[in-house]
Amino acid sequence: MEDVEMDGEAWLEHQYLYTYRIADRVQELAENHTAHLGDLESLTADFGIAEFIRPWQPDSALHKFIRYAADDLMESDNTGTVKMPFWDRSRNLRWTVPIELALTSYGLQDDIRFTLANIPQIYETIGNTTYARDAPEVGDACFGHFQSVRLTQPYMDFLRQVSEEVFFVMxxxxxxxxxxxxxxxxxxxxxxxxxxxxxxxxxxxxxxxxxxxxxxxxxxxxxxxxxxxxxxxxxxxxxxxxxxxxxxxxxxxxxxxxxxxxxxxxxxxxxxxxxxxxxxxxxxxxxxxxxxxxxx
Structure with missing residues (x-):
């Protein structure tokens, strides 16, 4: 195999945004893979091992596992269950989903493009206590937004950057x-x-x-x-x-x-x-x- 010139990639700017959460997930998948065969099926099913066969890929097996784990975590975090606060340009406190803050933190987009300005609430009283929870359409909107972002080049670039950062640690x-x-x-x-x-x-x-x-x-x-x-x-x-x-x-x-x-x-x-x-x-x-x- 012809050698690869790597000097241009010698330095990594590390954000440490999701590094250890993703590293924990990769370690869990690797060390307890028999318990997670269903989770890993799309990585290796239907001769998915083909992606790993070519020798000495700079995009190593670990990089591939990291991207898989990172995408899995992003999917679970962007269903509306996790809300992230941020200050808009008018210095108003607003809320968004994690992927929006991730893309802006990595400089992959200029501004937050999806906000939860008015979160519909459902109130339920049990005994003397009233509980509030999001209406179902909130989760649907958040997950729908994530699925659209998932198909974009900035998201691919985010996974690539994250894979380099977690690789550095693992x-x-x-x-x-x-x-x-x-x-x-x-x-x-x-x-x-x-x-x-x-x-x-x-x-x-x-x-x-x-x-x-x-x-x-x-x-x-x-x-x-x-x-x-x-x-x-x-x-x-x-x-x-x-x-x-x-x-x-x-x-x-x-x-x-x-x-x-x-x-x-x-x-x-x-x-x-x-x-x-x-x-x-x-x-x-x-x-x-x-x-x-x-x-x-």
Whole structure:
């Protein structure tokens, strides 16, 4: 695979708007995927794994999961149940839905375009207490607005930006990355080579005859990312290999979920190992190290 020039994308302006809520949702989906198969169905059903097969996509498997989780959260937040206050240009306090504030916060639109100026209320008295709740048409209007926004380029740009921000936070979590790739490995191995060749011939060249993905050496940008994430140290034995070997030599980059059991050629499926630990692990499933070197 031809390497990708990444220097132009070296800096990320991080808003931290939904970062940790989305990260929590991704972790929940990855680590408890058997409990969320229905939620994840649209991501992998009908050979949806095809989106993950091409090797070494800068838009990694984790990016795709993040966008999926972010869209799911936005759908649940924009049904009228969550209302966000803001000051209009006349300094009047008004209310809107979360997606409107998100798009303006990221500079993807100039102003709030949907407001809940007069929220119809339904009052219900139980005993001596009167409760107010929104009329049904409020939720319908909010969700209808979200569905229209969902089809626009600014919303796509919002999901892309959010995926970069959450990736920045989650890329260091090798345990969650392993769980994510174990889930995807099931769909890699679900169909044999004959099925892929017959139904998805454009992808057959990425497979071996055994129905697993071919080994493709990671490109320089992926090796650099993992090398700096793991700080030039073997994640298994903690040996500093930064000055002992070629820091970007492909032989030091181990697939966390091995290709032999359905692992992907994906930057989020890599960890840095010394040659001894890499040879020892071979094609076995092993939990990645939970040890991380302190920043100071």
């Amino acid at each position: 890329f260091t979590n090798r345990g969650t990355l392993q769980k994510l790739h174990e889930y995807l490995a099931y769909y890699v191995t679900e169909n044999d080579y004959a099925y892929v060749l017959a139904e998805h011939p454009a992808l057959a060249g990425f497979y071996t005859k055994s129905g697993r993905l071919q080994r493709r050496n990671p490109p320089k940008w992926a090796r650099r990312a993992v090398f700096f994430r793991d700080r030039g140290m073997c994640t298994a034995c903690r040996r500093d290999i930064s000055g002992l070997l070629d820091p970007l030599g492909a032989e030091n980059y181990d697939h966390i979920v091995p290709l032999a059991v359905g692992g992907l050629n994906d930057v989020t499926n890599l960890q840095l190992l010394c040659r001894t630990c890499n040879n020892k692990k071979s094609d076995r499933r092993e939990a990645p190290s939970k040890s991380y070197r302190r920043w100071y």
